[in-house]
Amino acid sequence: MKLILLGPSGAGKGTLVDYIMDDFPTTHISTGMIFRKNIKERTPLGIAAEEYSKAGLWVPDDITVKMIFDRLKENDVKNGFILDGYPRTFNQANLLNDYVKIDLVIELDIEDEIVIERLSGRWICTKCEKNHNVKLGQIEQCRKCGADLYQREDDKEAIIRNRLASYHAEADAMSGFYVQRGNLVKIKITKDMMPIDVYNAVKPHLLKIG
Secondary structure (H helix, E strand, O other): OEEEEEOOOOOOHHHHHHHHHHHOOOEEEEHHHHHHHHHHOOOHHHHHHHHHHHOOOOOOHHHHHHHHHHHHOOHHHOOOEEEEOOOOOHHHHHHHHHHOOOOEEEEEEEOHHHHHHHHHOEEEEOOOOOEEEHHHOOOOEOOOOOOEEEOOOOOOHHHHHHHHHHHHHHHHHHHHHHHHOOOEEEEEEOOOOOHHHHHHHHHHHHHHHO
């Protein structure tokens, strides 16, 4: 299964991946995790990406595409993967389409104000990078591995709004690209939906492709 999850940061892509992988074991490829790994290791690509990340801007295509395509060459993705956070631009979608055939694209359609509310309460595990939200209940340590949590500097409202503006500038073009190819499914996310509700809406589409 070769799957893409589209949606802004805070839409719930990472949580959805956890549900999917419980039923459909595959490889999760997150652009955010790749960026943070390169930034932490101070690689040339990581140093270049850090400036944009701190400003709440999307990392330019030349940096992002290089990181993703290097990851797609690794052995653990040959039999399938879930791309989380890529593509983010029409150009990235075009380049990916020339590189690999995608089975299904799930777009999480969510209002900006819901995203802002979610991200302002988001804390991330220092070890496994699982997202948690304190607005869903106070938490001291990671529910997955027990490690400490931290809040990202770019989860501040002004920076979140910059990211959302950048996302929306490309979102319609990307949706149209996959609509033309007949493999896009759009899931409307409402404020009262729980993660399991989102997965239940997605799962029938996954079963169709196996």
